[in-house]
Amino acid sequence: xxxPAILLSIRLAAIVSATLLVVSLPLAYWLAxxxxxGKFLVEAVVALPLVLPPTVLGFYxxxxxxxxxxxxxxxxxxxxxxxxxxxxxxxxxxxxxSLPFAVQPITAAFSLIDRDLMAAxxxxxxxxxxxxxxxxxxxxxxxxxxxxxxxxxHTIGEFGVVLMVGGNLPGVTRTVSISIYDxxxxxxMTAAHQTALLLLGFSFAMLxxxxxxxxxxxxxxxx
Amino acid sequence: MSLTFDITCRLAxxxxxxxxxxxxxxxxxxxxxxxxxxxxxxxxxxxxAPAQGRITAGDRVLLDSASHHVLxxxxxxxxxxxxxxxxxxxxxxxxxIEYGLANMPVDARTSRVNAIAQSFGIAHLLDRKxxxxxxxxxxxxxxxxxxxxxxxxxxxxxxxxxLDHATQSHIIADLRRWNETHAIPVLYVTHAHREAFSLGERxxxxxxxxxxxxxxxxxxxxxxxxxxxxRLAGFENLFDATVTALHHEAGTMECRIGGTACVIxxxxxxxxxxxxxxxxxxxxxxxxxTVLPQGLSARNILPGTIQSLRREGAxxxxxxxxxxxxxxxxxxxxxSSLALSPGRAVWLVIKTHSFRRVST
Numbered sequence: 123x124x125x126p127a128i129l130l131s132i133r134l135a136a137i138v139s140a141t142l143l144v145v146s147l148p149l150a151y152w153l154a155x156x157x158x159x160g161k162f163l164v165e166a167v168v169a170l171p172l173v174l175p176p177t178v179l180g181f182y183x184x185x186x187x188x189x190x191x192x193x194x195x196x197x198x199x200x201x202x203x204x205x206x207x208x209x210x211x212x213x214x215x216x217x218x219x220s221l222p223f224a225v226q227p228i229t230a231a232f233s234l235i236d237r238d239l240m241a242a243x244x245x246x247x248x249x250x251x252x253x254x255x256x257x258x259x260x261x262x263x264x265x266x267x268x269x270x271x272x273x274x275x276h277t278i279g280e281f282g283v284v285l286m287v288g289g290n291l292p293g294v295t296r297t298v299s300i301s302i303y304d305x306x307x308x309x310x311m312t313a314a315h316q317t318a319l320l321l322l323g324f325s326f327a328m329l330x331x332x333x334x335x336x337x338x339x340x341x342x343x344x345x
Numbered sequence: 346m347s348l349t350f351d352i353t354c355r356l357a358x359x360x361x362x363x364x365x366x367x368x369x370x371x372x373x374x375x376x377x378x379x380x381x382x383x384x385x386x387x388x389x390x391x392x393x394a395p396a397q398g399r400i401t402a403g404d405r406v407l408l409d410s411a412s413h414h415v416l417x418x419x420x421x422x423x424x425x426x427x428x429x430x431x432x433x434x435x436x437x438x439x440x441x442i443e444y445g446l447a448n449m450p451v452d453a454r455t456s457r458v459n460a461i462a463q464s465f466g467i468a469h470l471l472d473r474k475x476x477x478x479x480x481x482x483x484x485x486x487x488x489x490x491x492x493x494x495x496x497x498x499x500x501x502x503x504x505x506x507x508l509d510h511a512t513q514s515h516i517i518a519d520l521r522r523w524n525e526t527h528a529i530p531v532l533y534v535t536h537a538h539r540e541a542f543s544l545g546e547r548x549x550x551x552x553x554x555x556x557x558x559x560x561x562x563x564x565x566x567x568x569x570x571x572x573x574x575x576r577l578a579g580f581e582n583l584f585d586a587t588v589t590a591l592h593h594e595a596g597t598m599e600c601r602i603g604g605t606a607c608v609i610x611x612x613x614x615x616x617x618x619x620x621x622x623x624x625x626x627x628x629x630x631x632x633x634x635t636v637l638p639q640g641l642s643a644r645n646i647l648p649g650t651i652q653s654l655r656r657e658g659a660x661x662x663x664x665x666x667x668x669x670x671x672x673x674x675x676x677x678x679x680x681s682s683l684a685l686s687p688g689r690a691v692w693l694v695i696k697t698h699s700f701r702r703v704s705t
Binding site for chain 2: 238244249
């Protein structure tokens with residue numbers, strides 16, 4: 123079993139889903155409550171990774187972080203080494219790739235919140251931020267939980283984007299799915315079986331936990 | 346403390362609300378059918394719906410478009426009870442009631458919540474969450490949450506319409522008792538006549554975004570002077586008629602219902618003979634007989650034929666052609682003991698003073 127790859131994937135997924143929560147909360151709030159007419163454009167951009175082939179996304183990220191791009195040049199100046207084919211590049215690409223898996227459940231959960239509850243909170247003197255913290259967040263917790271788990275699991279399972287942006291450097295950018303691909307390429311079917319089975323079990327367990335939490339009445343805050 | 350407003354709200358589409366009034370302490374009913382602008386009026390006062398114009402509560406200016414002064418809802422000191430109550434489902438009743446007291450020290454907050462819970466009879470359920478509280482008690486929690494902050498104005502958006510009459514009057518009695526010491530203006534929105542008649546000292550009638558009547562409930566709703574008010578106040582029958590004879594000394598006049606030969610006696614009005622008038626009568630103020638009644642004081646006894654009968658809850662709605670077409674309300678018992686059925690010939694009996702003259 124390729125433990126370094128497994129640990130690398132878990133580290134990547136943890137960083138990505140944590141970052142995505144921070145990014146997605148304000149974005150989802152805006153998507154759920156803004157009345158701007160052009161909102162659909164932003165919604166389409168957020169959903170793009172769902173339909174785009176991972177190689178296309180990976181290709182553009184690679185171009186964007188290459189040493190000839192402003193981002194790549196800025197990174198090189200800052201850190202002394204190029205961004206492409208590093209763990210940081212993987213994080214960046216994975217955030218983009220898993221964005222809809224975090225934003226959409228949270229947006230849906232925000233949209234379901236009764237606007238009168240937010241109005242009642244304002245009339246009782248609460249600022250928008252207080253209303254968000256005390257009313258919106260607790261009532262959307264199932265959506266936020268789904269977002270965290272789905273973006274984590276989706277990042278664990280990604281392949282095309284990782285290959286394009288990170289390459290296959292053991293301990294740096296070789297994730298668990300790349301490791302399985304490698305094992306198969308080198309006819310090491312035992313190793314492939316082991317890792318694949320682990321990933322299958324993991325994915326199933328994650329989804330089972332999410333669905334169980336979503337249906338438990340003690341977690342559902344209201345009828 | 347009193348509330349004044351003189352505002353215009355334009356919502357999406359063609360609907361607009363234009364309302365101005367001064368509301369003294371006590372309960373004022375805002376009455377109108379759904380879509381008349383009642384809720385919009387409350388939301389504009391609370392700062393939840395955009396409005397142009399001026400709103401004041403006591404000496405505080407909540408809105409003054411002329412000087413671009415718009416207080417946000419957080420600073421208006423308005424208590425609002427929503428139609429669906431909007432209790433926070435994830436918080437206990439205590440946390441709901443405390444919500445508006447966030448800036449108060451914990452001890453003061455707790456004793457204040459305990460006091461109001463005591464006076465609204467909900468002290469025993471403070472630790473429960475709204476889904477585990479019964480309907481009438483939920484209303485009390487919502488009311489306590491709005492009042493515990495000591496608002497300058499209380500706005501109630503049909504909060505009691507889902508409750509039975511007894512529970513309703515209990516809650517209103519509690520509210521009145523609370524307001525004896527606080528004396529703030531309370532606007533109570535409803536579309537139910539019974540509430541409009543019985544709950545407030547004053548009624549403002551809204552129709553299509555305009556105030557069409559304003560006064561003491563019995564005067565406004567018993568003798569509506571305008572057709573929209575008459576409709577709201579339960580005058581189901583409205584007729585165009587022509588004045589054919591005036592009997593000043595008897596206090597009556599005769600009118601022919603438009604397009605028919607049906608002549609009726611109605612209360613005297615300051616109109617010339619030949620004038621066109623609009624008459625209203627409640628379906629419940631018309632009696633039905635199967636034989637020609639005799640020895641009655643009622644002056645209008647009209648022969649007619651039942652066109653249709655339909656059951657609506659605890660009453661039967663009969664449509665009777667007596668020259669003019671009348672809607673008549675009966676009890677199911679009366680309907681069956683008189684063996685009424687479509688096509689049956691009947692007599693309609695209507696007192697002169699059951700007719701009201703309204704303007705369109």
